[in-house]
Amino acid sequence: MNLIFLGAPGAGKGTQAEIVCEKLGIPALSTGNMLREAVKNATPTGLAAKEYMDRGDLVPDDIVIGILKDRIAKPDAKNGFILDGFPRTVAQAEALDKMGVSIDKVIEIYVPDDVICGRLSGRRVCESCGASYHVDHKPTKSEGVCDSCGGKVVQRVDDKPETVLSRLATYHEKTAPLKDYYQAKGKLKTVVGQDSIADTAKLTLEAIEG
Numbered sequence: 416m417n418l419i420f421l422g423a424p425g426a427g428k429g430t431q432a433e434i435v436c437e438k439l440g441i442p443a444l445s446t447g448n449m450l451r452e453a454v455k456n457a458t459p460t461g462l463a464a465k466e467y468m469d470r471g472d473l474v475p476d477d478i479v480i481g482i483l484k485d486r487i488a489k490p491d492a493k494n495g496f497i498l499d500g501f502p503r504t505v506a507q508a509e510a511l512d513k514m515g516v517s518i519d520k521v522i523e524i525y526v527p528d529d530v531i532c533g534r535l536s537g538r539r540v541c542e543s544c545g546a547s548y549h550v551d552h553k554p555t556k557s558e559g560v561c562d563s564c565g566g567k568v569v570q571r572v573d574d575k576p577e578t579v580l581s582r583l584a585t586y587h588e589k590t591a592p593l594k595d596y597y598q599a600k601g602k603l604k605t606v607v608g609q610d611s612i613a614d615t616a617k618l619t620l621e622a623i624e625g
Contacts, residue, residue: 416441416495416623417487417517419502421594422524423586425531425579426608427615431524432497434616435623441495444486446479453482460485476510484514495519505592521597522622524615526608528583536576541566 416439422428432443453461454468460481467474479501487496498518502508511518526534537550543566548555555561561568572578597603604622609615 417498417519418495418623419498419518419521419597420524421521421590422608423526423528423531423590424582425535426524426526427612428524429499430612431522431606431615431619432499434612435497435619438620439495439623441497442491443497443499444483444492444501445499446483446501449482449486450474450479453485458482458485476507477514479507480510480514480516483511484516487516502593503589505596508593508596518597518602520623521594521603522619523594523603523605524608524619525605528580530608531583532576532579535574535579536570538570538574539568540571541568543567 418435418441420428420432422431435441436443450461450464450468454465455461460478464474464478464482467478483498483501486492502511533551534549537552539548539550539555540546541548541561541564544561544564546561546563546568547553548562548568555568559568560566573582594603604625606615606618606622609618
């Protein structure tokens with residue numbers, strides 16, 4: 416089963432991808448990790464990508480898809496894979512099709528923007544050990560102090576409400592056409608994210624198997 420996971424920042428798609436990987440025994444492939452691995456292993460596509468990365472330029476879609484094809488040819492992906500973070504645009508989806516990478520289903524984890532804002536803007540992280548908290552769902556015992564190491568707990572810039580809204584706007588603008596693209600092919604399934612990870616996972620697995 417070859418899957419693509421879509422979801423706004425904070426919708427929990429990474430968590431769901433991990434659960435599905437374990438359940439189905441297939442790898443989750445993040446383009447960032449694949450690029451770094453290809454560069455480290457000095458594969459032909461990795462070396463081509465490195466030239467762009469060293470200049471600080473975006474790696475062209477055909478090179479990214481070449482690296483993806485190399486990665487999905489490995490034995491652990493023979494029963495399928497999950498793509499997380501790619502494609503991000505219709506052009507990338509079309510390039511994926513042209514290069515013969517077949518996708519069975521596209522799963523969108525949908526969570527309303529106001530809920531995501533609440534989730535992310537309430538998140539706090541320890542500066543020292545990286546432990547994660549939430550002002551409503553998982554507060555620290557003592558305000559601003561990490562339970563684990565006593566470090567200072569802060570709100571990351573990425574999680575400030577105005578930044579979250581800007582990230583969401585970018586996501587909707589780029590991903591809405593992508594959803595239409597896969598909807599037209601009959602491959603899109605939307606899962607409404609629930610309060611509990613387990614409940615969302617149940618719906619996600621039903622969408623994949625359905």
